[in-house]
Amino acid sequence: MSLDIYAERLIQYYERPHNKGKISDASVHMHEENVTCGDVITIYLKIEGGKVSDVKFEGDGCAISMASASMVTDFIKGKSIEEVEGMNVGTVMQVIGIDPGPARLHCATLSMRAIKGAVFAFEHKPLDASTKEM
Numbered sequence: 001m002s003l004d005i006y007a008e009r010l011i012q013y014y015e016r017p018h019n020k021g022k023i024s025d026a027s028v029h030m031h032e033e034n035v036t037c038g039d040v041i042t043i044y045l046k047i048e049g050g051k052v053s054d055v056k057f058e059g060d061g062c063a064i065s066m067a068s069a070s071m072v073t074d075f076i077k078g079k080s081i082e083e084v085e086g087m088n089v090g091t092v093m094q095v096i097g098i099d100p101g102p103a104r105l106h107c108a109t110l111s112m113r114a115i116k117g118a119v120f121a122f123e124h125k126p127l128d129a130s131t132k133e134m
Contacts, residue, residue, distance in 0.1 A: 065108070
């Protein structure tokens with residue numbers, strides 16, 4: 001696929017995000033913000049039987065951060081906690097289909113950082129090194 005098709009896909013997810021909202025009875029939630037650009041996100045996870053049964057997000061930010069949140073939340077539904085814990089920057093790049101470059105990488109990974117933070121908090125574990133680097 002050409003880069004234009006990926007950019008078009010990002011815009012579609014930004015304009016019509018999936019999983020936008022709040023889960024009132026979430027198992028765990030996590031708020032993250034990117035102080036450099038002002039993007040903010042809160043992730044809500046419902047975890048049942050060791051798997052992500054539902055996920056929603058609220059936030060405000062650039063097209064890359066909000067589109068990535070939409071795409072990544074779609075991707076993690078049904079995944080086990082262990083699978084989510086193992087995700088990294090490469091996972092985000094695969095899901096969104098582009099490398100946003102070093103200046104926008106923090107935008108693309110904001111939602112994954114919040115998701116992994118929520119999973120580690122749910123498990124009462126400290127963040128791993130790959131999450132801290134996002």
